[in-house]
Amino acid sequence: MHALDIEGLTKRYPTGVEALHEVSLEIPDGALFGLLGPNGAGKSTLIHCSTGLATPTSGEIRIFGHDAIDDYSDARLAVGLAPQELNLDFFLTVEESLDFHGGYFGMPRRERRERTKELLEIFSLSEKKDDRTRTLSGGMKRRLILARALMHRPRLLILDEPTAGVDVELRLELWHYVQQVNQEGTTILLTTHYLEEAEQLCDRIAFINEGEIVAEGSSGELSAKYGVSSLEDAYLELVGRKELSRAKVAEIAS
Amino acid sequence: MTAAQIRLVTLIRREVSRFMKIKRQTVGAPLLETFLYISVFGAALGSRINELNGIDYVIFVIPGLIMMAWAINAFSNNSSSILQQKFQRAIDDQLSSPASPAELLLAFSLGGFLRGMTVAVLTFIAASLLTDLPVKEPLVLIPGLFLTGFFFAQLGVLVGVRAEQFDDVSFAQTFVLQPLIFLGGVFYSADLLPDPFETLTQFNPIYYMIGLVRYGFLGYQETNIALSLLFLALVTGALFLFNLRLFRRGYKLRV
Numbered sequence: 356m357h358a359l360d361i362e363g364l365t366k367r368y369p370t371g372v373e374a375l376h377e378v379s380l381e382i383p384d385g386a387l388f389g390l391l392g393p394n395g396a397g398k399s400t401l402i403h404c405s406t407g408l409a410t411p412t413s414g415e416i417r418i419f420g421h422d423a424i425d426d427y428s429d430a431r432l433a434v435g436l437a438p439q440e441l442n443l444d445f446f447l448t449v450e451e452s453l454d455f456h457g458g459y460f461g462m463p464r465r466e467r468r469e470r471t472k473e474l475l476e477i478f479s480l481s482e483k484k485d486d487r488t489r490t491l492s493g494g495m496k497r498r499l500i501l502a503r504a505l506m507h508r509p510r511l512l513i514l515d516e517p518t519a520g521v522d523v524e525l526r527l528e529l530w531h532y533v534q535q536v537n538q539e540g541t542t543i544l545l546t547t548h549y550l551e552e553a554e555q556l557c558d559r560i561a562f563i564n565e566g567e568i569v570a571e572g573s574s575g576e577l578s579a580k581y582g583v584s585s586l587e588d589a590y591l592e593l594v595g596r597k598e599l600s601r602a603k604v605a606e607i608a609s
Numbered sequence: 610m611t612a613a614q615i616r617l618v619t620l621i622r623r624e625v626s627r628f629m630k631i632k633r634q635t636v637g638a639p640l641l642e643t644f645l646y647i648s649v650f651g652a653a654l655g656s657r658i659n660e661l662n663g664i665d666y667v668i669f670v671i672p673g674l675i676m677m678a679w680a681i682n683a684f685s686n687n688s689s690s691i692l693q694q695k696f697q698r699a700i701d702d703q704l705s706s707p708a709s710p711a712e713l714l715l716a717f718s719l720g721g722f723l724r725g726m727t728v729a730v731l732t733f734i735a736a737s738l739l740t741d742l743p744v745k746e747p748l749v750l751i752p753g754l755f756l757t758g759f760f761f762a763q764l765g766v767l768v769g770v771r772a773e774q775f776d777d778v779s780f781a782q783t784f785v786l787q788p789l790i791f792l793g794g795v796f797y798s799a800d801l802l803p804d805p806f807e808t809l810t811q812f813n814p815i816y817y818m819i820g821l822v823r824y825g826f827l828g829y830q831e832t833n834i835a836l837s838l839l840f841l842a843l844v845t846g847a848l849f850l851f852n853l854r855l856f857r858r859g860y861k862l863r864v
Contacts, residue, residue, distance in 0.1 A: 368864070406705040409864045428707040436705050442698035446627045458619025459706035461612025503702070 358542035364414035374400040389557035435509030443488035460507035624720025673795030683725035687765030710856035750825025
């Protein structure tokens, strides 16, 4: 059974813009899967359709075999989403953010209390537990969003550009968390603009462009497919900007 | 507790926690406002007006003020809470949870309903301490107030979901809701008005809500009580079903 199974997914907005066109994608259980593509390629729309934040126009989405569109209860229980935006509830404290999230996912109070304590420690937020979320630094907000996504122990963790705009130290810290969570058995779908991040972390990668999955494989397989030597060059081939390749730029400079 | 019950309770807790964290603004301010109305219209003007239809003027206006407090607070809480959460996208945490559209709608509705009830109960306690406010028909008063509170809670949800900026919420409150409430007869009896205003008042749905609440407190009947209750129940039910349809479609909540 796949962690995420998408078949013929199309999303057309009322304006007529088609963000996803007949997308099919399978993410195996336990994988650390990267979804790469330029801005506006459809990455976030695919994530929103899988988590109930967008309504697909047509197609099917199954999460660990559970329907994620109509009879979505079991599918949503299995997914944790750390979105791109720092969408914390400013009225809540750090501790309440985790506790309320656990409640939205039906966790009993005792379990919520234990899990909250555990996550606050893992993400070094224990000292901030009574602070309102709006008072946190950007890095702390990012960590809290990841902790919140993990609160209900999802089997599939979706990370939408988790390291966008964070400093090097936090980025490495987040990589460490992501790898650890994956080793513990959680499947991860990661979107990122940092290709070295995808190369280092992901065992499989898909390229999405203009609402369609255009290539899929390991980093080496994708490079081979485009006849280049790195994932970055393969990506530049995809977006039609191969003149920006580091090798080309170095050649011109010399 | 089942998982569904935990979800619903947590969703409601979130709404209550929001207004309790800013209680000076959400409970204190409306309480002061109502107290000022009672002071100005009751003590100051009331001493000149003396009695209205055989009832002390201050006693005559208090039921309407209690109803108004519940209505406006239920409305403004829900419209603001939903719009704020949409702005921050914090609402995505609830929307991506297993909560059903009905659970989400009920929780958002009850947030404002409970805030309105808090202000109304505190107003009632204060008014009872200051005046000799009777409760003559509790079997009409309680359903009348509950239905009114729930109707305005639904209206707040509707405006909050539809709104794209804070101006949309304040427009609905300032230019639609408050004139309807003020002209519905909170401070006067409609039969004192000359025509066509007396007739026009009868087209204002809030006139019937005030009629129910005033009858519940004072036993003073201006409108047909049974018909008003039935009409209010039907309109509130219809609005709930309309909102439920919007939540099922994800209208302006999900893209």
